[in-house]
Amino acid sequence: MEQLDTDLSESDFCGFFASLWGNKPFAWQNELAGRVLQDSPSAETDAGAAEAGGSPWPAVIGLPTASGKTACIDIAVFALAVQAARLTKNKQITAPRRVFFVVDRRLIVDEAFKRAQRLAERLAQATEGVLKAVADALRMIAHGCSTGFENERPLVVQALRGGTYRSEAWMRNPLQPTVVATTVDQLGSRLLFRGYGRGHGVWPILAGLVANDSLILLDEAHCSQPFLQTLQAVKLFQGDKWAEQPLDRPFYPVVMSATPPDGMGDVFRDESDEPRDSQHPLGRRQMASKSAELIEFDGSKGGGLAEKLSQEALKLLSDERQAIVVFVNRVSTARETYKRLLSRDLESVLLTGRMRPIDKGRVVQRLYDQQLSSSDSQDRKLERPIIVVATQTLEVGADLDFDGLVTECASLDALRQRFGRLNRMGRPIDARARILICSA
Numbered sequence: 001m002e003q004l005d006t007d008l009s010e011s012d013f014c015g016f017f018a019s020l021w022g023n024k025p026f027a028w029q030n031e032l033a034g035r036v037l038q039d040s041p042s043a044e045t046d047a048g049a050a051e052a053g054g055s056p057w058p059a060v061i062g063l064p065t066a067s068g069k070t071a072c073i074d075i076a077v078f079a080l081a082v083q084a085a086r087l088t089k090n091k092q093i094t095a096p097r098r099v100f101f102v103v104d105r106r107l108i109v110d111e112a113f114k115r116a117q118r119l120a121e122r123l124a125q126a127t128e129g130v131l132k133a134v135a136d137a138l139r140m141i142a143h144g145c146s147t148g149f150e151n152e153r154p155l156v157v158q159a160l161r162g163g164t165y166r167s168e169a170w171m172r173n174p175l176q177p178t179v180v181a182t183t184v185d186q187l188g189s190r191l192l193f194r195g196y197g198r199g200h201g202v203w204p205i206l207a208g209l210v211a212n213d214s215l216i217l218l219d220e221a222h223c224s225q226p227f228l229q230t231l232q233a234v235k236l237f238q239g240d241k242w243a244e245q246p247l248d249r250p251f252y253p254v255v256m257s258a259t260p261p262d263g264m265g266d267v268f269r270d271e272s273d274e275p276r277d278s279q280h281p282l283g284r285r286q287m288a289s290k291s292a293e294l295i296e297f298d299g300s301k302g303g304g305l306a307e308k309l310s311q312e313a314l315k316l317l318s319d320e321r322q323a324i325v326v327f328v329n330r331v332s333t334a335r336e337t338y339k340r341l342l343s344r345d346l347e348s349v350l351l352t353g354r355m356r357p358i359d360k361g362r363v364v365q366r367l368y369d370q371q372l373s374s375s376d377s378q379d380r381k382l383e384r385p386i387i388v389v390a391t392q393t394l395e396v397g398a399d400l401d402f403d404g405l406v407t408e409c410a411s412l413d414a415l416r417q418r419f420g421r422l423n424r425m426g427r428p429i430d431a432r433a434r435i436l437i438c439s440a
Contacts, residue, residue: 008082008133010037015130016078017071020122026282027272028063029071035268036079056095057215057252058268064258065420066285066374067270069219070112072256073099073179074119076215077138077155080177084137087146096215096250097141097177098170102227103219104184106161106357107364111399113159113181120155120179142176155179160186162357168198171209184227187216191234211238212249220417221255228255258420259413284426290405290419292433299438306336309406312434313387314344316404320429322382323372325400326389327407327418338389346385353393360393367400374401374424394421401425409437 013033017025025033036056056079063069080095087093101112123135135154143149158170160182170178180187189196190206198206211234221228231253236242238251260267270282277283297308305328313324328334331352341348351363367373367388371380392414394400401424407415415435423431 007085008078008130008137010034010082012130012133013037013075013078016134017074019129019131020074020119025071026068026270027274028268028270029068029075031270031272032058032061032072032268033075033078036075037082055252055266057254059253059255059266060260060264060268061254061256062258062260062267062269063256064286065417066424067282069256070101070115072217072254073101073112073116076217077119077177077179078134080141081134081137084140084146087140087144092248093141094250096213096252097175098209098214099179099217100187100210100214101179101181101217101219102184102187102224104224105220105393106183107360107393108219109159109161109181109183110361113157116155116157116179116181120153120157123154138177142173144175152176157181162186162196168202168206171205174209174213184224188227188230191230211251212247214251216251216253217256218253219256221257221261225261228253228261259416281426285424286426288423288426288431290422290431290433292419292435294435294437296437296439304336305408305436305438306333306340308436309333309337309389309408310340312406312436313341313404316406316432316434317346317385317387321403321432322385323402324385324387324404324406325394325402325421326387327394327405327410328389328391329408329410331391333408334389334391341387341389346387349386349388351388351390351394353391372400372402374399399424401427403429403431405431405433407433407435409435 010033014024014030017029061069061072076096076099080097083093083095103109122131123138126132126135138154139149139152140146142152154177156170156176156178158167158178158180160180162183170180186196187210191210193203193207195203195206216231218224218228218231235251235253238247255264274280274282275286278287295312299305309326309328313326316324326337328337331354334350334352338348338350349363349367351360370382370386400421402421403423405418405422407418419433422433423429
């Protein structure tokens with residue numbers, strides 16, 4: 001019988017992560033990987049052992065923005081690969097084979113999809129070391145046995161959202177390790193036997209694949225409360241509480257949010273010293289100073305809200321603050337603010353949820369090309385100042401990093417998300433914000 005070159009264990013996760021991305025995982029990523037692997041049944045135990053100790057995945061991953069939460073995909077894939085050893089002993093795989101990264105923002109769906117694609121490509125191309133061991137383990141799982149797996153794909157990755165061609169290639173093999181980046185409506189319709197764009201004969205297959213052998217990573221759940229409640233209800237139907245015959249397949253809905261809904265237990269948080277260490281990348285991000293001023297104004301004078309927003313954005317511009325974002329609550333306000341900036345000697349950009357996906361994609365790519373992404377922000381030098389006017393489409397959207405922020409007053413949850421776009425990487429700059437509230 002053919003065996004894996006390396007027996008995978010919890011101690012291999014750090015090397016796996018470093019081989020993928022060129023840097024070690026954060027402490028919380030290591031800790032979460034340890035929990036998932038420790039609480040999952042090993043090759044020597046049965047599936048019931050996991051239920052006795054609770055779910056290997058927490059109900060909530062309560063971490064702030066820019067903490068690297070997308071790495072939960074890597075953790076899930078590695079945890080599944082570790083269980084390949086169960087196949088050699090005729091044991092059932094108890095880790096979820098399908099990972100659904102769900103967020104109600106198309107921009108984040110696209111970013112998660114690209115990251116998962118890079119993960120899949122690295123695994124498919126691996127020829128040695130821990131990446132090769134993980135790739136072969138996933139091939140074994142996709143094949144369903146421990147021999148003859150060489151031609152299988154280690155990991156299938158799919159984007160599932162509106163405005164694009166929808167492929168259901170991920171549903172062809174229920175054994176295949178898979179990552180799907182998707183929006184709430186796309187996954188929700190499939191979970192509830194109403195798959196968009198598919199015939200009714202396929203609906204039960206899609207529902208079965210989504211609700212079984214699956215990990216649902218719901219990002220920014222405060223934007224998707226009804227969907228979260230639906231996931232929780234499905235979980236109850238599958239368990240001992242409501243089901244006439246409980247299903248022996250994993251189904252883990254996990255909320256990822258800095259502002260998790262009230263009343264949820266089993267919240268995983270970063271208890272390490274890294275967020276409080278100013279010399280650590282995570283500490284620089286979370287300890288970054290972002291001074292904010294609340295400005296009350298009379299909206300019946302001086303051109304109203306749009307005029308005031310544009311004025312405050314221009315005031316924030318300086319030699320140090322060259323990239324400013326303006327957040328508004330309505331599309332009409334965004335358009336009016338954008339029009340007032342067009343005559344200025346700077347670059348102005350409008351980004352709203354009503355834009356066509358192809359146009360929005362071009363705008364975001366243009367911002368990336370100008371080095372506004374978090375990965376480019378440390379050493380960026382802009383040719384000219386830029387002001388981006390956006391609605392909530394950018395609130396938990398693209399991975400962009402700004403020097404200054406002006407926002408219309410909104411709920412506390414929304415403000416927290418918006419401030420996540422300000423000095424996202426903790427650069428040594430005087431990052432400032434203005435919160436405008438109309439008194440009239």
